[in-house]
Amino acid sequence: MDNAELGRRLKAARLAKKMTQSDVVGTFITRNMLSQIESGSATPSMKTLEYLAGVLEIPMDKLLAEGEIPEESTENGIFTLIHAKQLLQEKRYEEILRSCIPEGPIADEIHAIRSMAHLYIAARLAESEETEALQSAVMHARSAVKEAETGLYANAARVAQANQLIARIAQYLSSYYSNLADTAG
Numbered sequence: 001m002d003n004a005e006l007g008r009r010l011k012a013a014r015l016a017k018k019m020t021q022s023d024v025v026g027t028f029i030t031r032n033m034l035s036q037i038e039s040g041s042a043t044p045s046m047k048t049l050e051y052l053a054g055v056l057e058i059p060m061d062k063l064l065a066e067g068e069i070p071e072e073s074t075e076n077g078i079f080t081l082i083h084a085k086q087l088l089q090e091k092r093y094e095e096i097l098r099s100c101i102p103e104g105p106i107a108d109e110i111h112a113i114r115s116m117a118h119l120y121i122a123a124r125l126a127e128s129e130e131t132e133a134l135q136s137a138v139m140h141a142r143s144a145v146k147e148a149e150t151g152l153y154a155n156a157a158r159v160a161q162a163n164q165l166i167a168r169i170a171q172y173l174s175s176y177y178s179n180l181a182d183t184a185g
Contacts, residue, residue: 004040011038013056024055046078060086081106084113093117108151115147115158122162126169131176134169141165 014024021031021038028051036042037052044052053060060082084100087093096117102110118140125137141162148158 002040003037003043006044007038007040009062010052010056013058014038017056019056024052026055043078046081049078049082078106081109084110088113088116091120093121097121102147102150108153111147111150112153112155115144115155115162118144118147119158119162119165122165126165131173134173138166138169141169 014021021034025031025034029048033042033048034052037044037048050060053062080100084096087096087100094117096114100110100114102108102114122137122140122144125133125140128134128137144162145159148155148162
């Protein structure tokens with residue numbers, strides 16, 4: 001979706017609410033900025049887009065086309081970032097890993113979101129007692145570490161959580177294989 005389409009949707013939502021541009025902007029942005037956004041000549045920041053969606057009482061995903069995966073073609077990747085945040089809120093972690101590639105101006109933010117997705121998947125898999133699930137959990141935890149160490153939003157706490165999870169799984173598997181060896185011998 002391009003800026004013009006986003007602007008049309010925001011304007012349609014505003015008019016449906018019978019609000020003027022002045023009613024919408026309040027003290028958050030200028031009326032001139034809203035006019036530029038509605039005409040498609042300006043790209044709103046993430047905060048501005050969240051603000052406008054809140055004032056107009058429409059979910060952020062309604063600003064995007066039904067089933068559309070946002071494109072990186074926008075100057076700042078805002079639609080990809082919005083999409084990634086929505087997937088994270090909806091706990092659609094596997095979809096984040098499939099569809100949200102860290103590139104361009106939002107790479108740091110996407111690395112942070114992907115690290116959370118990997119860690120949530122790893123934690124879920126770690127609840128299993130199946131060896132294959134536990135191995136997969138370790139792979140996701142290692143990926144969480146790699147993503148969490150990358151970029152502006154590097155997160156030492158998430159790295160520590162992932163490493164603790166790996167250590168817990170290793171301890172469990174060590175005990176499991178030790179008991180298995182004891183019963184076999």
